[in-house]
Amino acid sequence: MREWHAEYLEACNRHDLEAIRSFLDPEVRRAHLPGGDRAWLDDLDALFRAFPDWRWRRVHLVVEDDRLAVHLRGSGTHRGPFRGITATGRHANVAEFAMYRVAGGRITESSGLVDELTLLAQLRRGVP
Structure with missing residues (x-):
């Protein structure tokens, strides 16, 4: 499982x-979020478009x-x-915790x- 996660x-x-x-299982269930692999990938696509250098x-x-x-x-930036x-153009850095x-x-x-609150705060710093 460690190698799988890597x-x-x-x-x-x-x-x-x-x-x-x-x-991903095509019917993957996500707590408090839309299920299915399409929703998962759509969320990641939005993140990658906003942060092209995002890394974990x-x-x-x-x-x-x-x-x-x-x-x-x-x-990422x-x-x-x-x-x-x-x-x-701000760099953001946040903690994530996941159970699979x-x-x-x-x-x-x-x-x-x-920690999306911290992420949003980092982006809004100095924004009225």
């Missing part, structure tokens, strides 16, 4: 949406049977619209937290 993270850091799709760094990974708990740091904020259930090499369930 490959998944590598695909994410390449912004390779088709490779990322291969790690794994801080911690815990594996238990078919489940992963991951602490990541995500960062704001070059396009994101959550209604036009490009600022993996079956057959694909994420079937996901829940977690992205």
Whole structure:
């Protein structure tokens, strides 16, 4: 599972949406977010368009049977619209925590937290 996650993270850091799709169950369930791989990929596409250099760094990974708990740091430079904020050129760096259930090499369930409040605050710094 550790190697599987390293490959998944590598695909994410390449912004390779088709490779990322291969790690997702087509009906993946996401807590408090629209389900399905299309919604997941749409969210990542919006992030990648806004932050073309966005990368994640794994801080911690815990594996238990078919489940992963991951602490990541995500960062990039704001070059396009994101959550209604036009490009600022600011660098953002935030914590992410995710729990995944993996079956057959694909994420079937996901829940977690992205520190989006901190991300938005970093982008709005100095913006009236």
